[in-house]
Amino acid sequence: MSAAPAPYNVSLSAASPLFQYTPSRDGDVLSAWNASYTDSSIWPQGGAAISPPTSGVAFRRTQSTSARVSITFEGSALYLCFATGGAGYALTLDNALVKTTIPNAASNPICAAYAAAGVDTLLYSEGLGDSSSHTALLQVSAATGSEFKFFGGQVTMGVTTNGKVVNDDSNVDDQDSGWSYTPTDSGLAWDRGGHGRTLFNTTSSFDCNYGATVLATYTFSDAGGVILRGNVWPDAHAFSVTLDDKTTNMDASSSWEDGQAVFFMKGGLDPTAQHTITLRDFNSDVPDCNRGRVCCVALDAITLLKAGSAYVRRVLCIHTMLIDYIDRSLHPRPHLIPIRLTQRIRPCKTTLTRSRVSDRLLAVSLVQ
Incomplete structure (x- = not known):
């Protein structure tokens, strides 16, 4: 039986193209x-480049009666962070209200990074399928x-780490x-x-010669995520x-020099296989992006997520009858008793932090 995927948290700023904004990701706030930016109330009308303040963080704001942000x-x-300001909102994930x-x-x-900007709500959904695609819509x-x-x-x-923790030290x-x-031609x-x-x-590295043949490609292996x-x-x-044979179209429009943002992420990769990732200055949904303006894309780096040296410590459930033989005088907190893999253990659906008397289950720390 293969080990469950190792959990890895990816922080996403509001500027990340993974978030799709409607009616527009950057326009009139009304x-x-x-x-x-938290340290500036200026909006650069006409798309003029304005260097961001030396302190503060990027965010998106709206006073529209009908605005949406989604992520697949x-x-x-x-987990989503925002400040309601008295506005109404509703989050659905896979069409279910959260x-x-x-x-x-x-x-x-x-x-916490948005405390100075008045963040007051952290809305979340957990226990989702690792390998399934999910769509969240915030209205x-x-x-x-x-x-x-x-x-x-x-x-x-x-x-994918075969039971090991995630090592994220491999940055390309x-x-x-x-x-x-x-292309490599002069001028292009x-x-x-x-x-x-x-x-x-x-x-x-950036290119502004918008078209399907303008691309940056990297091939890798020995990684369970990227x-x-x-x-x-x-x-x-x-x-x-494009990762291998699947392409995702996105938009990174902003009036600010927001800098580094997550453009793409993918877990559950086969570390034994060879994978190819391609960043392309072209979006098939917007073939005329460069009409009347430049339409660029810029690459910063990729992180290859690999298996570390230590094993993941997971919280599992076990019936109390299986550990009744343990001397309780030596373990005043039986819900923290280490249980070896050789014993019969049934995985929890949710993490437990205390005894659940009704189910006669205890949370235990798994030692590998």
Whole structure:
């Protein structure tokens, strides 16, 4: 029996193209989502590039009566951070209403970076299928006096590690010789630069010759998951990512130089197989993206998620009758008794932190 995927948390800023905003991801705050920063109230009309403040974080805000943000992902959990401002909202995941919240959102590590911006809600859903595709839709009804602010969140995805913890030390920079960039002709080739904030090794590679043949490709193996990060800045718009034979179309439009953002993530990969990931300055849903403007894409780096050296410690359920033989005087907290794999253990559906007398189950720490 193969080991369950190892959980790995991926933080997503509001600027991540994985979030799809409607009516628009950056426009007039009265009728669309507006790209903003916590330390500035300026919106660069006309798409003029404005360097972000030295402190503060990016977010999206809206005063529209009908605004939406959605995300499609594979993973076991989704967490979203926002400030309601008195606006109405509803989150559905796979068409089911989600109402579960975590108190004190501003002090929770998932949302703590947005405390100064007034984050007040952490909405989440857990226990999802790791290998299944899920779609979450956040619908917002705001107004001039009740502005809604969206900060991003976190996805927990499953990484194939054969029972080991996830090692995320393998980062492949855009300057790595393993990348293949096309075209290579003078005047059309990818440029190298340092635009944007928080870039890995302070560099990115970009191209603005919008078209299906403008791409950056990397082939890898020995990884159970992958994260591709790109650069978001005012000239970044429609693009696509292809992993093996599946293509995902996205949009990175922003009036700010937001810098590094997660463009793509995928867990559950076969570490023994060879995989190819391609970033393309083209989106088949927007074939005329470059009409009247430049339409660019920028690569920062990819992270290859591999198996670490230690095993994952999981919480499992076990009937109390199976551990009655243990000397309770030596274990005053029997719900923390280590249980070896040689004993009969039934996995929990949810993590338990205390005895559940009604089910006569105890949470135990699994020692591998």
